[in-house]
Amino acid sequence: MNDKQTPKDLHRDTRAVREAVERSQYGENSEALYLTSGYVQPSAEAAALRFAGEEEGFTYGRYGNPTVASFEKRLAAMEGAEACMSTASGMSAILMMCMGLLKAGDHVVCSQSMFGSTIKLIGSDLAKFGVESTFVPQTDVAAWRAAVKPNTKLLFAETPTNPLTEVCDIRALADIAHHAGALLAVDNCFATPALQRPMAMGADIVMHSGTKYLDGQGRVMAGALCASQEMVTKNFLPVLKSAGMTLAPFNAWVVLKGMETLDIRMKAQSTNAMALGRWLEQHAGVQRVFYPGLPSHPQHALAMQQQSGCGGAVLSFEVKAADPEQGRARAFHVLDSMQLLSLSTNLGDTKTLVAHPASTSHGRLTEAQRQAAGVTQGLIRVAVGLEHIDDITADLARGLDTF
Incomplete structure (x- = not known):
């Protein structure tokens, strides 16, 4: 009833x-x-x-x-x-x-x-x-x-x-x-x-x-x-x-x-994602950041209209590299250097999950399909969780700071 x-x-x-x-x-x-x-x-x-x-x-x-x-x-x-x-x-x-x-x-x-x-x-x-x-x-x-x-x-x-x-x-x-x-x-x-x-x-x-x-x-x-x-x-x-x-x-x-907690989680995780995106944009080891909340995103204005003025909790970034082989090696180095964040292909968790799309979620595609989708070997995806932002950035810095 x-x-x-x-x-x-x-x-x-x-x-x-x-x-x-x-x-x-x-x-x-x-x-x-x-x-x-x-x-x-x-x-x-x-x-x-x-x-x-x-x-x-x-x-x-x-x-x-x-x-x-x-x-x-x-x-x-x-x-x-x-x-x-x-x-x-x-x-x-x-x-x-x-x-x-x-x-x-x-x-x-x-x-x-x-x-x-x-x-x-x-x-x-x-x-x-x-x-x-x-x-x-x-x-x-x-x-x-x-x-x-x-x-x-x-x-x-x-x-x-x-x-x-x-x-x-x-x-x-x-x-x-x-x-x-x-x-x-x-x-x-x-x-x-x-x-x-x-x-x-x-x-x-x-x-x-x-x-x-x-x-x-x-x-x-x-x-x-x-x-x-x-x-x-x-x-x-x-x-x-x-x-x-x-x-x-x-x-x-x-x-x-x-x-029941969707709204408050999305707001908190999106706030963390925005802070992480800004930090990554300033890092010398990062080539480019993909996050709708950042003004640098090509569809930033549209995203702000469609997504209630919020960028969401997922972002991706490319490490600086001379070629795809080095990009893959450097991306793997960042992932293997993490001591706190989870190396996982899922997203939406309260824990921050970090993945290498080219070898996981998009690994079954042909190289031509990956290139069409913009998924490079140096790309890393971060589904940002609820940890303190300082701990998230510190963990990613372990690998990024060594380039």
Whole structure:
């Protein structure tokens, strides 16, 4: 039961704490965790109606769960969407989106700067099933428009991108997609609804890896798609029922609790990221810093408009090097010199995580694909956590100061 209806005019931060608190007959204050694979039905007729989708009610763990439903309702409310469908991971959310919306002969336009696994899934794996794709420069609106074909069904952008934090004009891409009769999907993992709400700027679908900032402490895997109720019901739910990329109830419960502190974490970690970005820009061993909060970022003004005036908690930087081989060696030296920060490819944790994208997240791409995405051998990505900024800079200085 839900003893009170959640008011619809609440602030997003309040919704992160109060939305979809479904209480059982025991009246628990914290969201209940329902661990069950099946549900007892009140009658054969009710079971038939529920399995047919003609009556509300849970039927089987692969199809839905009360705890998972609470997570979906909360994220939809925070993103300003009608509905949400959760999945087992961020990549499974992208797969669900593609399976639910695309067929052989359809065409997708994507940013060439997206996460490496996204490029691999759409550019290589879906191609085996007859789905065409074109990858364009993230920030070139004209290139997006020129790439659209009569069979284009989806434009898919990630903003800011991983790892170069490139920012695209969401509203401009939405206009291009809708003019062509296509949909715009936006990966909002880096900014989260605490900083950016793509649907308010025209996006049709917002994709999340709940593994990142929604959880916030690196504990579980989760994914989600926010969209219209019709799209979730007609396009995504059938895929979930058949393919079973189901979010585990425990993982949903963990992310639900993480979302309660999303806003304050994002603000604090973004403050740290800004301070780190400024420090790196002044360091003699650094060639370039990529962070939307810095005036030096090419899309700084756009980012400040779209991301609530905040740069986010992820930045990347290139070490100074004479060639790619030296760049890789120096980047590895910085990583191996760290004594405090974590060498890890994940992001969104309260702990600062540092990675070498060219050999990890983008390691499966060809060198040509990495170059197109701007991922050099000397590039280091930092997902800034909640440690004191002086300790973060001191740990990176151990390697950078030796160049």
